[in-house]
Amino acid sequence: MSETFQLGDWEVNTSLNSLSRNNTSVHLEPKMMDVLAYLSAHAGEVISTEQLLIEFWQGTFYGDAPVQKCIAMLRKKLGDNSRQPSYIETVQRRGYRIIANVVQLDERQRWGNLQKLTQWNQGSPYLGLQTFQPQHAAIFFGRNKAIAEVVHHLNQAMDDDFSFLLLMGKSGSGKSSLLRAGVIPFITRSEGLAGIKVQHYTVITPTRGKASSIFRQLLGALNDMGMLVDTWNLDAHAYDLSQHPSHLKALLKKSDSNSELNDSAPSRDSVARPNNLIVIDQFEQVLQDANLSKDDAASLISFLTVLVKTQRLILIVSLRNDFYANSMELEGFARLKDEGQQYDLQPPNxxxxxxxxxxxxxxxxxxxxxxxxxxxxxxxxxxxxxxxxxxxxxxxxxxxxxxxxxxxxxxxxxxxxxxxxxxxxxxxxxxxxSTYQSMSDTAKASWKSVMHELVTVNDVNQTGLIARKVPFEQFSDENDLAFIQQFVDARLFVTESDIAANEYASNTPPFDVKSNTRVCVAHEALLKHWDRITDWAQKNRAALLKRTELNTDCSRWLNAGQPQDMLLPSGRKLDDARWMAKQPHLHLTPQESLFIRLSEGRHKKTQRYKTTAIAALAILAVATTGLAIYSNNQTQLAVEQSHHAQVLRNKAESLVDYMLGDLRSQLEPIGKLDVLEGVGQKTLDYYAGIETGDGLRQANSLKLLAEININRGEFEDASEQLSQALNILNKQDTAPLKASYGLSKETSLEGIAAANATSQGTAQTSEQVLFLKGNIHYWIGVIAYFKQNYTTTIEEWTKYLNYSQQLLVLDELNPKWMLEVSSAQHNIGSLALRISQYQKASQSFRDSIALKRKMLMSQPNHSEVQTSLRGSLLGLVAVAFQTFEFREAEQLAQEAYTLAGKLLLENPDDYNIAYQTLSSANLLIQAQMSIGNTSGAEKTIADGVVLAQKLAKQEPENEAWMTKVATLMFFYWDYHLLFDTQEKKPAPELLNLTYAAFNKTKNLPIKQKIYSVKLGFENRENSQVILDIAKPSLDFNSESTPRLLWELHLKCRNHSCTLGEDTGKDVDRGERESLALAHLTSANTDKLSKDMNASLTEFYFLLVSSKRSAAKDVLLGLQKKGYLHPQLSDAVNRAKDDI
Incomplete structure (x- = not known):
């Protein structure tokens, strides 16, 4: 083919690098000829600066200066004018275009200048069904135009001060590979590309889990990039941001160029371009996550918007085309897209x-x-x-x-x-x-069980199949494992670590790289093109839908804290779950099995209420009809003043009392919130239709509606209803009346407001008004608590306490009022303890304990009071420990443990009491060790192990129980770490119990404590104890992190390394970096209260800093206060002398 072509009136010869016209010849530099030929090959198309940089300079220049210079020289050679072009036109903010006529173009030029080839010797240059990663950039071809256009859109976004790009494309179009192996390698080069130079990046794929998990992933990325001020507890911050995304501003470090975080915005010219990048790949995972409510998703979009507005970070979100409509339903997403840029990835030509x-x-x-x-x-x-x-x-x-x-x-x-x-x-x-047919018959028999785990139905639109990533440990059958391994060997399935499964790829990886393995289908193309799968899915569509629905419901229940009202309701869903539980090829997770079992138990319990509830609902229909009749005719009846009118009103108000009292108590156990809401509203409607209302009943109805709204998280509506109720009650007569008026000791607390149903007119007992006012202030305090406004919570709960005390003054021997007062005192004590107001906490707990002991003098076997007393005693134990009252802590803990043990002896099959007893044992062990009572602690630990095994066997998926089991096992191993001098292997059942509890609990301090002991054994010579557990998060917690950092320090020291030094030894990078975290935390110890945790923090930090003498001084000070835990002396003995 010809190596020449005609460009306007110029003849171009690419082999001679020459232009000729009218017997005039002009020579071009080779690079200029390449650019001219490329532009001519795409005549009429706009070619961006970024695309030219990639094609001819391989992105090795930071900025577009070489392109501008080359175009200017070409125009000069062609005799062209940039303002009135005849050959090369500049398209503002887009690129360049050949506008002259081009003929006889050599077809080879249509390929453009080939990418610079690098020899590849790392196996196949084709990745099969796997995603290209940055290390595959050298063999990622054919997407230069797309790379250039993405970079071009990013430049436009940054020019608009909103660095957000939505990358769209159909499934299998190569979005993930384009970003990882195309865009990222170019913009992370030292020279950058076209004005974009990224120093730190993270790629995240959202995973299904807690609503806060995506926030935790994003915070982890920001922390890796050094953008956060506070890195102590990222989990807590993640949860807070999922509720209040605007709080992100306070977490981000300020920058001179950050107009969003500073009071005055800098000029545009002074703003440095973002050099950090976060990619959220496969954003459709968010849309498919049943754990994310609409509010959660809206918070996520708000979070991302705040992040982009800081102008310090580029955010790219990739999304499948078929989820675009769903994404537009997310509050704020359309605005985020419109303010940023969108690029639609087209199929390759x-x-x-x-x-x-x-x-x-x-x-x-x-x-x-x-x-x-x-x-x-x-x-x-x-x-x-x-x-x-x-x-x-x-x-x-x-x-x-x-x-x-x-x-x-x-x-x-x-x-x-x-x-x-x-x-x-x-x-x-x-x-x-072929792979399937090569298997043995026994392996083939695993087809159903494996496919049901790895394949599910799209739970957004319930059409099409999608692949699931499943923990490898979920497959225990040997045939299942053989099936999976053969498909892995054939590269049709892939296994990956959790980090890979999360697609958390960063050039600054997180500390913890230990994770469990997952298995998944290599690419969803397999689900579309293999007839065996498509036929199986068609025949099993109903089962797949049922399994998807169960997984969604179970996930919601788990992430909401396992509430009763989110168990499966009676009917189709529960029937489907029962059917699935009986299918041998459906391997339900332990969580799903527990979910079904508890749902079944709730169903049976509900059946006991069914007859009563149906009757109650029938009465409700009659009652509301009666209210309506009375309300509609009240004007005429009031005029007549007849005896009949008064009788009808009394009957109507009796119905109101029944609805607010007995009917409510029958509906609450079966979760009929909608019916309860109807009860409250009907009552309000009734009083709205008559001239003279009953304020107490109206207020009680408003309180009922408020409780329902609080349960739904609708705090603003609840606050308004509680405020209205208080306004109504403030008009009521609260003059003290005799306690016996309208009340009796048999009246339940919930039924007080509905008592005295025979009272007429507006006369009310002062007890009813006081009780209802106190309850309203309690609920106002609850709303403030959920909003983390603890000052307001204490204020409102103090009002609740005051009203309860007034009730007790009116009837000082009424045990229900005594219990109400003691409960209010306990609540205030618990909150004061949480916010380190130890004096207030101590007084509140002591007052509560005194009142409960008084009650037990008259009713020594009252189990409810005994349980409540145990809780208050343990609260005071915690206060005493933090205020250095160690002897008192041990005495109180012993009393609480004895109380719990007595109740357990009387009720040996009550697992809730066993749980309470184990909780008491844990605090008693801590108290015993703190005063050096090691023999007492050893006995309590032995008894606790029996309880722990009992609870773990009964409900291994109960997180609350397993957290207490994990705490007990920490004490067990910590005791043996200090005193067991025999180098013997531990009992396997205790190791397994520890692993089960460690893996189930989400309590960070407990996880860190157990990991501390693991390191402690590793730091002892000849120890036979090996705890095979993964390192937990290293977010700072004053209760557990200092000890953990000390053990990490010893491990690092034993490997002959020092902080910040890389000796080449086999020392986990995370361990060295966690020591750096220790010094960072040490610089902020002034944030801690001056309590026991602060003293222990100071002690361990001094040891880590090789200040042994100062640490000994702290130890002596604690010993003078009575703290004799042998762990501290052991630590001092193992520490090095001062440096």
Whole structure:
């Protein structure tokens, strides 16, 4: 073909690098000729600066100066004018375009200048069904135009001071690979690309889990980038941000160029461009996550918006086209998209596909076989088959990888191999079917069980199949494992660590790289092109939908804290769950099995209420009808003043009392919130229709509605209803009346407001008004508590206490009022303890304890009071420990433990009492060790192990129980770490109990404590105890982190390394970095209250800092206060002398 073409009136010769016209010849530099030929090959198209940089400078320049210079020189050679161009037009903010006529263009130029090839010797240059990663950039071809356009859109976004890009594309279009192996390698080079230079990046794929998990992933990325002020407790911050995304501003470090965080915005010219990048890949996972409510999703979008507005970070979100409509339903997403940029990734054209096929082969030294009869080459056949195919990329990569595996000795890809694998269309299906048929019959029998785990139905639109990533440990059957392994060997399934499964890829990785393995289908193309799967899915569609629904409901229940009202309701869902539990090929998770079992138990309990509830609902219908009749006719009745009118009113108000009292107590156990809401509203409607209302009943109805709204998280509506109720009650007569008026000791607290149903007119007892006022202030305090406004909570709960005390003054021998007062005191004490107001906490707990002891003098076997007393005693134990009253802490803990043990002896099959007893044992062990009573602690630990085994066997999925089990096992191992001098292996059942509890609990201090003991054994010579547990999060907690950091310090010291020094020894990087965290935390110890935790923090930090003498001084000070725990003396003995 000709090497010349006509550009306007110029003849261009690419081989001679010359332009000629009218006997005039002009010479061009080779680079200039390449650019001119490329622009001419795309005549009429706008070619961006970024695309030219990638094609001809390989992105090795930071900025677009070389392109501008080259275009200017071309115009000069062509005699062109930039203002009135005839050849090269500048398209503002987009790029350049050839506008002259181009003819006889050499077809080879349509490929443009090939990427600079790098020799590839790391196996197959084709990745099959796997995603390209940054390390595969050298073999990622055919997407230069897309890379350039993404970079161009990012530049436009940054110019608009809103660095957000939404990357759209269909499933299998290569969005993930484009970002990882295309865009990121270019913009993270030291020189950057086209004005973008990224120093730190993180790629995240959201995972299904707690609503706060995506926030935790994002905070982890920001922390890695050094953008956070406070890194102590990222889990807590993640939860807070999921509720209040605007709080992110306070967490971010301030920057001179950050107009969002500073009072005055800098000028545009002074703003540095963002050099951090976060990619949220596969954003459709958010849309598919049943754990994320609409409010959670809205908070996430608000969080991302705040993040982008800081102008310090580039945010790219990738999304499948078929989820676009769903994404637009998220509050704020459309605005986020509109303020940023959107790029729609198009399928590769013929030239792009040709590069994807041929250039990796050139890099790896491969060639394509030629058919000697037709002259056709294999790459041309592949190209023809791939052009226009909807799943071209995954099918082509998979086919090419199979061809690579079957290449000949001369590294030639063969036609015979192409035919053997079934061509482009049949490659995946044939490979999968061949793998399946090669299995033994026993392995084949695992088909159903494996597929039901790895494949599910799209739970957004319930159409199409999607792949699931499943923990490997979920498969225990040997045949299942054999099935999976054969598909992994065939590269049809992949296994990956949790970090890979989360797609958390960063150039500054997090501390903890230990994780469990997951298995998943390599690419969803397998689900579309293998007939065996599609046929199976069609036949089992109902079962797949049921399993998806169960998984969604169970996840919501788990992440909401396992509330009763989120268990499966009676009816179809529970019937489906029962059916699934009986299917041998459906391997339900332990959580799902527990979910079904508890739902079944709730169903049976509900059945006991069914008859009463149905009758209650029938009465409700009659009652509301009666209210309506009375309300509609009240005017006429009031005029008549007849005896009949008064009788009818008394009956109506009796119905109101029943609805607010007995009917409510019958509806609450079966979770009929909607009916309860109707009860409250009907009562309000009734009083709204008469001239003279009953304030107490109105207020009680408002309080009922408020409680329902609080349960739903609708705090603003609840606050308004409680305020209205208080206004009504403030008009009531609260003059003290005799306690016996309208009340009796048999009246329940919930029924007080509905008592005295025979009272007439508006006369009310002062007890009813006081009780209701106190309860309203309690609920106002609850709302403030949920909003973390603890000052307001204490104020409101103090008012609740005052009203309860007034009730007790009116009837000082009434045990119900005594219990009400003691409960109010306990609540205030618990909150004061949480916010380190120890004096207030101590007094509140002591007052509560005194009142409960008084009650037990008259009713010594009252189990409710005994349980409540145990709780208050343990609260005072915690206060005493923090205020250095260790002897008192031990005495109080012993009393609480004895009380719990007595109740357990009387009720040996009550597991809740066993749980309370174990809780008491844990605090008693802590108190005993703190005063050096090691023999007492040893006995309590032994008794506690029995309780722990009992609870773990009964409900291994109960997180609250397993947290107490984990605490007990920490004390067990810590005791043996200090005193067991025999180098013997521990009992396997205790190790297994520890692992089960450690893995189940989400309590960070407990996890850190157990990990501290693990390190302690590793730091002892000849120890036979090996605790095989993963390192927990290193977020700072004053209760547990200092001890953990000390053990990490010892481990690092034993490997002969010092802080910040890389000795080349096999020392986990996270351990060295956690020591750096220790020093960071040490600089902030003034934030801690001056309590026992602060003293222990100071002690361990001094040891880590090699200040042994100062640490000994702290130890002596604690010993003078009575703290004799042997752990501190042991630590001092193992510490080095001062440096």
């Amino acid at each position: 013929a030239t792009d596909i040709a590069r994807m096929i041929r250039l990796p082969a050139l890099s790896a030294g491969l060639s394509f076989e030629e058919n000697l009869q037709t002259g056709e080459k294999l790459d041309e056949v592949l190209l023809e088959a791939a052009i226009g195919h909807p799943d071209a990329l995954p099918l082509m990569e998979f086919t090419l990888d199979l061809l690579y595996q079957r290449r000949d000795k001369e590294n030639t890809l063969l036609f015979s191999a192409f035919a053997d694998i079934g061509g482009l269309e049949g490659a995946i299906a044939q490979q999968a079917e």
